Amino acid sequence: MSLNDEQMDKLLRELTREEAEQELASLRQEARNHPVRPSEKFDFRMRQMISREQAKAKRNKRRRWAGNLSKAAAILIVLCLGVFLIAGQERIQVWAEQVQRVMVSIFRTHTEFDYQLPNQNPLEKVKRLSIGQLPEGYALEHEEKNEVSLDQVFINQQKMISFEAWSTGTLSVVLDSEGADYSVINFNNNQVHIYKEDNHIIYHWEQNGIVKTLIGDGDPEVMESLFEYLISE
């Protein structure tokens, strides 16, 4: 018997249907012949588990929200501080402290970075990521560049890589670090803060008056090579 691909597909569709129906029919017969009910203890355990899963999902949803907010809030701080530069240093300090208090109340486990950079450095020379530097399948989801910031987001199905660079005189960054392994390394005379949790990695560093953050849940080796590319002069 020699089947071509089309015949094989047809045969498999029919066989799986018949097999599934047979298996289900035999189980239904068994269930009719020997009806069973869960014990009270097991039933209680199962219903608890289903409720617990919903609670866990809600927590994850809050964490996702907090993660997104972290990024959005960080950008907001940078942009606002850029605007407030003209209003004077003291006023910026007061405003930054207020923002910090809000951030601390949202992210109970967090790291704060305060940058008092001497000059506003232009972003022209900042290296950007391009599709060719990422593994196949990534697409540019978002890119925005203005005088004080660069923001790029690349998506590959469920994976994400994001790169942000900020250049401003005064800057506060808060990173949610809950459950992350934190380490600091020295790379090309730059102090680099690294956060790792499962497949997620954040590289955060300051380089020549520009603060850069690489975030992603891609392959760790890919993330490392992207980081090395971005930090190399």
Added chain:
Amino acid sequence: MLPILLSQIEDPEDQKLITHIYEEYYGLMYHMARRYVKDPNDIEDIIHDSILRLIHNLSTIRKIDCNRLAPYIVKVCKSVALDKIKKEKRLIPFAELFDGFEETQEPESCAESVEEELEAKDLRRKWIRLLRRLPARQQFLIFAKYYLELSDKEIALHIAVSEKSVRTLIHRARKMLKEILNQEEREDQYEP
């Protein structure tokens, strides 16, 4: 730190759906699990893990046709049971693997007028037996691909492998099935 995307119960409607599945299909899952383990605690563990696996595959449940939900639940339970056996390196008597599988087959008739029909049915039964000879993982892949009609991407999410791996595994399963069919055919030819 960063968000971890998991397909879990977020919607109260999903909680109702999972509770309904647990209540409605407890009996079927119980009898499926009982084919592989005899200890009541082990049976309960398999049902618990099956429900947990279903929770993590809510996107699949939402997608598949409601008429195919019961076979899907049964297959998930079977898959969990086989994983448990494999994990605990338990051996089950070969005959027990097929307990109940033949119960619903129609009784054979000796009437000559339906001889061709019976031959065709025999052949189908043989093919189904061959399908069941595939390794459990490949059986599930074939089931997901051809019965549930899930895309490679959906199957990949379900069994936590890449799409490429799904394509490779399905290709291997088809090849293996063809080999078994050819082998059976050769054996039939040599039969006196």
